Amino acid sequence: MSETPEPGTGVDRRKLLGRTAAAGLLAVPGVGLLSGCLGSNDDDGGDQAEGEKTAANPLGVKEDAELEVVIFNGGLGTKYATDVHIPSYKKSFPKANVKFSQAEEISTVVQPRFAGGNPPDMVNNAGSKLMDMGALVAEGQAADLTDLFEAEALGGGGKVKDTLLPGTIEQGTFNGKPYVLQYAYTVFGLWYDSELFKKNNWAPAKTWADFTALLDKMKAQGITPYAYAGANAAYYQYLVILTSAAKIGGADVLKNIDNLEPNAWKSDAVKQAATAWAEIGAKYMNKANLGQKHTEVQLQQNQSKVGFYPSGSWLENEQAKETPPTFKYAVMPVPSVTGSDKLPNTAIYAAAGEMYFASAKGKNPRGGMEYLRHMLSKEGARGFTELTKVATVVKGAADGLTISPGFTSAQELTKAAGDNAFSFRWDSWYKKLDDECRAATNELMFNGGTADKFCDRMQKVADEVKNDSSIQKFKR
Structure with missing residues (x-):
C-alpha cells in the first residue's frame, strides 16, 4: 500500500493495518483527545440528516442527504x-x-x-x-x-x-x-516469488533450521534473503515477531499483551521469538533497508534482489504495476521456531x-x-x-x-x-505502544538490538500506558 495498513493495521492493513509516530490523537489529561474546539457538530446531533426507517431503508437514511x-x-x-x-x-x-x-x-x-x-x-x-x-x-x-x-x-x-x-x-x-x-x-506471512523457487528447486520452509538453510542459499546467490522497510513498515516485522511468539507460547501470549497484563512483553515466548528474529536481522538483512520505504523494498523483491518479504495479502495488488510477468507471488506461514511450539506451522496471523x-x-x-x-x-x-x-x-x-x-x-x-x-489488537488500541514497537523492532533487526532490550523497552511503555489514567483502556 502507499502506506499500508497492517493491519490491522492492522493492519492493517494495514491493520493491519499501518500506524505512525507522526500522526495521532493522543490522550492528554484535561484536554480533549482531538484538542481544540469541536465546532457546531459537538451537540446533540439535531442538525444531522435522518430519514424514515423502512424495510428497504433499515437505517433511516435521508434519501437526498449528501x-x-x-x-x-x-x-x-x-x-x-x-x-x-x-x-x-x-x-x-x-x-x-x-x-x-x-x-x-x-x-x-x-x-x-x-x-x-x-x-x-x-x-x-x-x-x-x-x-x-x-x-x-x-x-x-x-x-x-x-x-x-x-x-x-x-x-x-x-x-x-x-x-x-x-x-x-x-x-x-x-x-x-x-x-x-x-x-x-x-492474511499475513512471508511472501516470495514461486517462479524463483521453482528455478532454484527451493521449497517453503516449515522449521527454523530449514528456514535459515534456505536463507543461506539465497545469500550465496547474491540475493538479500530477508527484507522489510525500516522507514515506514516496521509493523510488518513486529507482526512477524509476535506471530512467532504466538506459535511458541499459544495465542494467549497476544491476548495478554492486548490486555496489558503484567510482564506480558517479557514472556518466554516473546523473548524466544525476538531472539530468533534478531539473528535473522544480524545475518540476512541489508542495513540500507532501514532508511527505505516499503515500495522501494518491494520493488527490489520484484527485481529478484530480495527473497522473503513479510506483508499482508494486499502486497500483490500494491505491486501490480511493478511486477514482471515472470514473477508469481506466493506466501508461506512464519516457520516454527522450536520443536515444541504450541501452535502448528500452519498457524497464521x-x-x-x-x-x-x-x-x-x-x-x-x-x-x-x-x-x-x-x-x-x-x-x-x-x-x-x-x-x-x-x-x-x-x-x-x-x-x-x-x-x-x-x-x-x-x-x-x-x-x-x-x-x-489469530490476531492482536493493542496496536490499534494504543498508538503509543505501536510507535514504540516500530522503533524497538528497527533497533532489534537493524541495529544489533537484543531480545532482552526489546522486551524491556516494550514492557516499560506498556506499563506507562496502563498507568496513564488519561488513556482509555480496552480489553478482550
Whole structure:
C-alpha cells in the first residue's frame, strides 16, 4: 500500500493495518483527545440528516442527504469505492450526492476536520499515517455500528451480522460496542516469488533450521534473503515477531499483551521469538533497508534482489504495476521456531483489518453506516475482491474466484490454518505502544538490538500506558 495498513493495521492493513509516530490523537489529561474546539457538530446531533426507517431503508437514511466519503489511497487503491460501492449507494439513493475524496495521509487530511467539527461521514482510517482509533472512540467521534450489524443485509441473507466471518464484529469492538468495520480479511506471512523457487528447486520452509538453510542459499546467490522497510513498515516485522511468539507460547501470549497484563512483553515466548528474529536481522538483512520505504523494498523483491518479504495479502495488488510477468507471488506461514511450539506451522496471523467507520458527529452518520452496509453486500464484497485481490469478511463472497497466484496462495494458507488463525489488537488500541514497537523492532533487526532490550523497552511503555489514567483502556 502507499502506506499500508497492517493491519490491522492492522493492519492493517494495514491493520493491519499501518500506524505512525507522526500522526495521532493522543490522550492528554484535561484536554480533549482531538484538542481544540469541536465546532457546531459537538451537540446533540439535531442538525444531522435522518430519514424514515423502512424495510428497504433499515437505517433511516435521508434519501437526498449528501454523503461524504474519504478513502485511503494505498495498496488497495480506490477503484473499489468509485467503481463498486459508491455506484451501489447511488442506486439506492439516486437523489443523494456522494462527495468522494482520497488521501495518502489520512491523519494529515482528515484529523483537522474532526478537531474542527466538520468530519466526513465515512472514513477509511488506514495507512502509515492513520488516526488513533482508540482516541476517536473515546472522544465520541465514531458512530456505534450496532444498528448496522442488526440491519437486514443488502440483497438478503439475514441480518448483516449473520453474513460475516466469525470475529469480524469483535475485531472492531471497543469495550463491548462496535465502532469500526474491519473489512478486508488479511492474511499475513512471508511472501516470495514461486517462479524463483521453482528455478532454484527451493521449497517453503516449515522449521527454523530449514528456514535459515534456505536463507543461506539465497545469500550465496547474491540475493538479500530477508527484507522489510525500516522507514515506514516496521509493523510488518513486529507482526512477524509476535506471530512467532504466538506459535511458541499459544495465542494467549497476544491476548495478554492486548490486555496489558503484567510482564506480558517479557514472556518466554516473546523473548524466544525476538531472539530468533534478531539473528535473522544480524545475518540476512541489508542495513540500507532501514532508511527505505516499503515500495522501494518491494520493488527490489520484484527485481529478484530480495527473497522473503513479510506483508499482508494486499502486497500483490500494491505491486501490480511493478511486477514482471515472470514473477508469481506466493506466501508461506512464519516457520516454527522450536520443536515444541504450541501452535502448528500452519498457524497464521489472519484477521479482519482495514478500518472503516462512520462519523458520529458528521452531517450524515446514517448515510455513513448505510455506505458500510453496501460494502458488506455480497456484490459489494465480491467487487472489492476482484479489484484488490484481497478477500473480505463477507462469507462466501469470494467463492469461485481465481484472481491471481498470490490470492490463491493466501486462500490456501487460510484453509490450511483452519482454526489456528489469530490476531492482536493493542496496536490499534494504543498508538503509543505501536510507535514504540516500530522503533524497538528497527533497533532489534537493524541495529544489533537484543531480545532482552526489546522486551524491556516494550514492557516499560506498556506499563506507562496502563498507568496513564488519561488513556482509555480496552480489553478482550
